[in-house]
Amino acid sequence: MDAVDDDTRAAWAIASRKYTDEYDALLEEARTVELLPVEVEALRPVVQGADVVHPMSGHGLDDLALARLGARSVHGLDYSEAPVASAQRRADELGLPCRYTRATMPDSGLDDACADLVYTGKGALIWVPDLDAFLAEVRRLLRPGGRFYVYEAHPLVPLWAWDADEIRVRPDRGYFERSHVNDTFPGNGAVERQHTLAELVMACLASGFELEHLEEHPDQFWLPAGIDAAAWDGRVPNAFSLLARLP
Numbered sequence: 717m718d719a720v721d722d723d724t725r726a727a728w729a730i731a732s733r734k735y736t737d738e739y740d741a742l743l744e745e746a747r748t749v750e751l752l753p754v755e756v757e758a759l760r761p762v763v764q765g766a767d768v769v770h771p772m773s774g775h776g777l778d779d780l781a782l783a784r785l786g787a788r789s790v791h792g793l794d795y796s797e798a799p800v801a802s803a804q805r806r807a808d809e810l811g812l813p814c815r816y817t818r819a820t821m822p823d824s825g826l827d828d829a830c831a832d833l834v835y836t837g838k839g840a841l842i843w844v845p846d847l848d849a850f851l852a853e854v855r856r857l858l859r860p861g862g863r864f865y866v867y868e869a870h871p872l873v874p875l876w877a878w879d880a881d882e883i884r885v886r887p888d889r890g891y892f893e894r895s896h897v898n899d900t901f902p903g904n905g906a907v908e909r910q911h912t913l914a915e916l917v918m919a920c921l922a923s924g925f926e927l928e929h930l931e932e933h934p935d936q937f938w939l940p941a942g943i944d945a946a947a948w949d950g951r952v953p954n955a956f957s958l959l960a961r962l963p
């Protein structure tokens with residue numbers, strides 16, 4: 717990890733305390749939480765009885781939803797202490813087959829071929845400086861025929877201004893930049909990595925995956941309170957989902 721990644725990790729160590737501070741509210745949400753409808757549509761056919769690994773698992777609500785959708789086990793990985801501890805407590809309270817360990821991707825510390833599905837996204841790939849190294853680890857974790865699923869912010873999202881009257885591109889951002897400083901969340905100047913959609917697709921293919929599904933979505937999955945940006949009115953992409961399979 718370089719100095720930029722160390723700063724981001726330090727920002728997360730602070731920001732992720734919210735997962736503990738908001739424990740009770742998250743537990744209530746966790747009782748009924750489901751994946752997004754597009755995720756359910758893509759994953760229901762492949763998650764039954766699957767062992768799932770979730771890098772950058774954060775609050776872990778998606779893990780509980782994956783378990784309820786039929787996963788046999790879900791193993792969440794996160795390098796911050798607060799999400800790992802609070803997600804484990806929630807899963808235990810709800811009696812769902814999810815476990816959590818601290819790990820810094822791309823070094824998951826897990827065994828080769830331990831998973832049928834690697835699930836990630838919703839604020840995960842933006843912390844990955846080296847997509848090839850990340851995908852090599854995903855590939856190592858998967859059994860033959862295993863799948864990689866991502867639901868993530870569209871790479872155009874950093875460009876959208878939050879103006880309410882019209883969609884505008886921020887003058888300080890570029891689609892082909894390698895990174896930008898996050899000025900909303902988690903604050904503290906965390907550096908978000910940028911990968912174009914084409915780069916992600918080509919990196920998956922180069923890592924030996926077959927692309928099964930790729931879709932761009934108008935919906936912004938993270939809606940900051942009090943903001944109603946024109947960029948979220950359905951005319952431009954705000955998310956994408958990708959399902960890829962190992963031969």
Ligand SMILES: C[S@@+](CC[C@H](N)C(=O)[O-])C[C@H]1O[C@@H](n2cnc3c(N)ncnc32)[C@H](O)[C@@H]1O
Pocket residue numbers: 728729732771772773774775776793794795796799819820821822837838839840843
């Ligand atoms: C925005 S959260 C999103 C994760 C999850 N989808 C959620 O909604 O809670 C990002 C998480 O990734 C973790 N993280 C960032 N970089 C990481 C890395 N290289 N290895 C492991 N965890 C990482 C952070 O600690 C944080 O909890």
